[in-house]
Amino acid sequence: MNIFSNFRSEIVQIVEGLAADNALPQALDLSRIAVDVPREAAFGDLSTNAAMVLSKPAGMKPRDLAALLVEKMIDVEGVVSADVAGPGFINIRLEDAVWRRCLAEILAVGKAYGDSDIGGGEAVNVEFVSANPTGPLHIGHARGSVFGDVLASLFQKAGYAVTREYYINDAGTQVDVLARSVHLRYREALGDDIGDIPEGLYPGDYLQPVGAALADREGDRWKDATEAEWLLDIRAYAIDAMMALVREDLAALGVRQDVFTSERQLVEAGKVDAVLETLTGRDLIYTGVLEPPKGKKPDDWEPRPQTLFRAIEFGDEVDRPLKKSDGSWTYFASDIAYHQDKYARGFKTLIDVWGADHGGYVKRMTAATKAISEGAATLEVKICQIVKLLDKGEPVKMSKRAGTFVTLRDLIDEVGADVVRFIMLTRSNDAPLDFDLAKVTEQSRDNPVFYVQYAHARCHSVARMAADAFPELESRDDGAANLELLEDEAELALIKLMAQWPRIVESAAQAHEPHRIAYYLYDLAAAFHGLWTKGKEQSELRFIVENDVAHTAARLALVRGVRTVIASGLELMGVTPVEELR
């Protein structure tokens, strides 16, 4: 049940009824009608802009049209009053019973509350992380990982058929560098003195065990061999080892992707040649010479004929190169094939989650997606801005050589996966994020993870205390509670906030903004903490009322509702709701 969308349907029916009676024109555009929560609780429970958005096409003054609508609205089930306000808003007040029924529904459906079918089972592909298989994930990957994972969960809860996907960039020059780095570690494991890691190779310690395992398995057969002899084998081995590392890191963060697509396999299966042949057939690929970028001309710039994709025709600024000078495909070329592959697998809605440093790449990829699907598929790229790692307000030095940790795994070991996940969603993806190691484990209102978890734990605490005070309540289910005993404004306000959960889920899914979940949970936690303290100041409002099983049962039902919604939200974020804080 979603009170807001239900009521919107009522309004639409009223307008259509008036049109049928010729009191309003036929075929009005009703799409802009919205039902919201008024800014001030004093205005009422719901408000709608219907009269204002329809006034012009209806040829009526907003307030006159509002008055017409109000006449019908007061007859709607559950409505206490409907009033015209301001420029033509209609404020609606609902019977308390409506809100109590809402609570009853939350208790009945549990964590499924908030599930929606607006997705209609539509297939959505969310590609995220897609880090190069050259090392463990670092803190920068953490944000994209959590963002993509929770966005996918949101789609699921909103009724879409989601695929979580990881693109393995195992075909470029980076993985050759990886292979050489591993060969060095392999020789090291066999006793060679390798000295300092040469410039241009990966220096990380994490390659030592990879080299050692290789030495164990293969002996010294490649020790003094030429690169041509070992490159393919060691590269394949190293990529597998790195992907195993990445999967472990993702698992530690609670992320599990459905599909891993290998760039190399796309290339070897001829998918790149195929898609580019198709585009060539449509005259979207040509050989031309690009202008150097103005104002920032690379030192070694020289005009050169290149194989180019007509990205300009699809909204990009310049046409984009597809081939390197050595004849191999650019990353862009194989990425076109990859997106074509996703489209061919039936996805018309594609989402890519990228880091801020890839922002300059968005237009060409959306252009290419339009081209390969001939406009049938849309790609939306979500850019996650950088994460600034701090400790007590001071930036943490990100030296690879120094002991300061930078990997995702170290971060998880330090503060826990739940904290990492929650904090990564406390900002819009467009805004840079400060991740302060000291602050995120602090137990204060300033730390949203703690604040929300504390509210959830308090809900459990009340239940534990109540079980002692009223053992007979344990065997009773919430359905037996008389919710009419919930009369205080603060109690009803809490239910009204919970009633917003389904629309929060829907709007966050539609806007592709998982951070709204975190903000909502913070608000709900604040309302709950407020009611708690109110009970300290007015003892008749305490959840557990001495010698009054009925009131206690009703309030326990309310608390269970809060707990359900918070737990539902936390689980959507992939965060474990805790029952006790220590």
Next chain:
RNA sequence: GCGCCCGUAGCUCAGCCGGAUAGAGCACUUGAUUCCUAAUCAAGGGGUCGCAGGUUCGAGUCCUGCCGGGCGCGCCA
């Protein structure tokens, strides 16, 4: 030089398809604890929503120009 993102309270940031008197936390001031976890709560001060135009019944939100910060800009991914 061009493109993308950002600019909202002293600081860090929310603000849903344009909607009513722009919100939260921190910091500051004051108050609440024999009592379900005070790890919390209540109240108060604090704003030219970067600047200037435009569209609209209505703009923090949309459009244009400018200013400031970040990221990126042919054969890295």
